[in-house]
Amino acid sequence: MPTETVRAERLRLEAVTKVYGGRGAGRPGGKTAVDQVSFTIEPGTSLGLIGQSGSGKSTLARMITAIDKPTTGVILHGGTRVDQLGRRELRRYRRDVQFVFQDPYAALNPASRIGYILGRPLANYLGLRPDQVRPQVLELLAKVGLTPPEQFEQKLPHQLSGGQRQRVVIARALASRPRLIVADEPVSMLDVSLRAGILTLLRGLRETDGISLLYITHDLLSARAVADELVVLQEGRVVEQGAARQVLQHPEHEYTRRLIDALPQSVTRRN
Amino acid sequence: MSLLEVRNLDVTYRSRSAAVLAARDVSFDVAPGELVALVGESGSGKSTVGQAITGTMPIAAAATGRVRFGGTEMLGLDPAALRRSRRDGIALMPQNGLNALNPVLTIEGHFWDVLRSHQRIRRAEARRTAAELLAKVGLEADLLRRYPHELSGGMRQRVCLAIVLSLRPRLIVFDEPTTALDVLTQQQVMETIGQLQASEGFAGLLISHDLGMALERTSRVLIMYAGRIVEELPSDRVFDDACHPYTQALIGCYGDARADEVALAGIPGSPPDLSLGAESSCLFAPRCGRAAERCDVERPLLRPAGSGQAACFFATETLTEAVHAH
Numbered sequence: 277m278p279t280e281t282v283r284a285e286r287l288r289l290e291a292v293t294k295v296y297g298g299r300g301a302g303r304p305g306g307k308t309a310v311d312q313v314s315f316t317i318e319p320g321t322s323l324g325l326i327g328q329s330g331s332g333k334s335t336l337a338r339m340i341t342a343i344d345k346p347t348t349g350v351i352l353h354g355g356t357r358v359d360q361l362g363r364r365e366l367r368r369y370r371r372d373v374q375f376v377f378q379d380p381y382a383a384l385n386p387a388s389r390i391g392y393i394l395g396r397p398l399a400n401y402l403g404l405r406p407d408q409v410r411p412q413v414l415e416l417l418a419k420v421g422l423t424p425p426e427q428f429e430q431k432l433p434h435q436l437s438g439g440q441r442q443r444v445v446i447a448r449a450l451a452s453r454p455r456l457i458v459a460d461e462p463v464s465m466l467d468v469s470l471r472a473g474i475l476t477l478l479r480g481l482r483e484t485d486g487i488s489l490l491y492i493t494h495d496l497l498s499a500r501a502v503a504d505e506l507v508v509l510q511e512g513r514v515v516e517q518g519a520a521r522q523v524l525q526h527p528e529h530e531y532t533r534r535l536i537d538a539l540p541q542s543v544t545r546r547n
Numbered sequence: 548m549s550l551l552e553v554r555n556l557d558v559t560y561r562s563r564s565a566a567v568l569a570a571r572d573v574s575f576d577v578a579p580g581e582l583v584a585l586v587g588e589s590g591s592g593k594s595t596v597g598q599a600i601t602g603t604m605p606i607a608a609a610a611t612g613r614v615r616f617g618g619t620e621m622l623g624l625d626p627a628a629l630r631r632s633r634r635d636g637i638a639l640m641p642q643n644g645l646n647a648l649n650p651v652l653t654i655e656g657h658f659w660d661v662l663r664s665h666q667r668i669r670r671a672e673a674r675r676t677a678a679e680l681l682a683k684v685g686l687e688a689d690l691l692r693r694y695p696h697e698l699s700g701g702m703r704q705r706v707c708l709a710i711v712l713s714l715r716p717r718l719i720v721f722d723e724p725t726t727a728l729d730v731l732t733q734q735q736v737m738e739t740i741g742q743l744q745a746s747e748g749f750a751g752l753l754i755s756h757d758l759g760m761a762l763e764r765t766s767r768v769l770i771m772y773a774g775r776i777v778e779e780l781p782s783d784r785v786f787d788d789a790c791h792p793y794t795q796a797l798i799g800c801y802g803d804a805r806a807d808e809v810a811l812a813g814i815p816g817s818p819p820d821l822s823l824g825a826e827s828s829c830l831f832a833p834r835c836g837r838a839a840e841r842c843d844v845e846r847p848l849l850r851p852a853g854s855g856q857a858a859c860f861f862a863t864e865t866l867t868e869a870v871h872a873h
Contacts, residue, residue: 328729329700437817438589467588467756468800472813494729497804501811524805536805538730540759543786543801 284319284455284488285354292349294335309335311512320482322489324503332512333492337460341375371401374449376459380441384433391429394447401452416447439470460492475502508532549576550750556612558595565822569595571774582744582751584761587771590818593754597720601639602629634665638716640707642723648695654706655691661713680709684739701732721753737764758797770794773819773830780855788853790862792835837861
């Protein structure tokens with residue numbers, strides 16, 4: 277299927293601010309969840325957005341996926357203003373930007389078979405006829421490592437393990453041939469022995485399909501394994517950003533240092 | 548003498564179509580005041596063991612073997628005796644504070660429920676006790692008027708910890724106490740648990756899927772795979788002395804985020820089907836790089852290896868040796 281490589285676009289956030297509640301200009305009395313955040317994801321690269329609960333990382337994900345609009349600031353995907361999308365453009369944008377959810381147990385309809393779950397976006401976004409859908413479903417399953425695909429097509433979500441389900445969620449995100457995947461804590465609910473497989477799959481999509489990745493997490497280790505660049509958020513503000521290795525080896529902000537110090541030491545005394 | 552003595556514990560879940568042997572011949576001890584980690588992945592049986600100890604097994608589960616707590620046999624206790632065991636014995640700290648707390652009850656209401664159901668106590672005294680308990684976990688007394696949804700995840704776990712402490716347990720089973728929390732909050736909650744364990748003197752069994760976190764404040768770790776304890780060793784020796792291939796593979800799933808190159812490994816394959824009854828082979832063999840013919844026809848028993856015990860015929864190489872040899 278996606279043998280033709282999708283050309284990713286640059287995603288750019290300029291001084292994005294989100295205030296919940298409050299009224300009027302500047303929204304006095306509101307709660308500022310995201311405060312003047314700017315960063316860029318270059319086409320085909322991956323960016324790790326790091327922060328604790330309440331740091332604003334999921335709010336940013338909602339704005340980048342056009343579920344929510346910024347109070348002020350600009351989000352650009354290529355030449356498109358994401359914060360000002362009309363209904364038709366929104367549909368097009370949702371095809372280009374797909375979401376991978378945290379909880380693979382909640383993200384799949386328990387009553388639908390995997391073949392149907394993957395077939396819907398193929399029909400909806402790519403306009404495929406019913407007879408064209410099945411080969412593409414099988415190709416998607418193979419792509420995310422669920423082989424032989426014929427064995428998975430007829431299964432229900434509860435018949436799969438957590439790691440397999442997350443692969444289905446990723447396959448569904450790939451169905452519309454997106455340019456950017458936003459993954460919000462995609463491995464935090466999975467066993468540690470399964471995480472590497474999912475992270476390798478996500479990372480590999482950049483090389484095979486040229487898809488950009490926004491990887492949202494509080495886990496520095498997985499972020500380092502997946503992301504080229506890191507953006508560290510604290511209470512809605514960017515406190516540090518840079519190349520992943522640089523940020524972890526030479527953190528400049530005290531908050532980043534605290535996050536690094538919180539990593540368990542006893543299983544990583546390799547050096 | 549041990550405070551908790553688990554011997555040959557088997558737990559079976561029965562449904563109309565299948566019987567799953569979820570815990571298999573599990574034996575271990577916890578000494579008074581000791582914090583022991585029980586680590587395993589989904590389906591390894593770690594929570595099943597926790598439930599068998601605390602008498603919170605689902606109706607479909609049946610346990611055989613022995614669970615002796617302070618000299619009393621816990622398996623098969625009648626409800627009244629089980630209730631008494633909770634008064635000054637075993638407490639369970641649940642995984643998810645939001646699910647464990649009643650959404651329509653204030654925090655004070657939770658303390659009131661627990662305190663008055665095990666002793667005669669006046670409301671004002673209960674409130675005072677609750678405030679003291681909250682102080683112990685680092686929370687303010689004005690939290691008593693709040694509802695669970697008004698608190699952060701870390702605060703909810705602290706509240707659960709304070710409630711658990713209210714009956715002065717001698718053993719606390721912590722079931723994934725920090726799983727839903729971010730790293731900094733995780734670290735704070737574990738610090739609080741460690742401090743309280745030192746000051747209050749309770750023993751603890753820390754159930755976790757996260758080996759890295761589990762090693763931080765425990766003295767010993769038990770590694771479970773497919774219903775069995777496959778390795779036991781001191782927590783601070785895991786990295787150097789682990790000699791079961793599964794423990795070694797788990798260690799390989801972690802890495803140093805600050806290293807020049809970070810390549811995370813996984814464990815290929817998937818855990819076995821536990822509905823097939825007791826096995827006469829090593830259940831990890833299909834996923835094991837060191838498996839030989841013997842592993843398919845004989846079940847390895849726990850025997851001294853490294854700085855603890857391991858259930859593997861080839862549990863002679865530590866990770867460092869294995870890396871150098873291959």
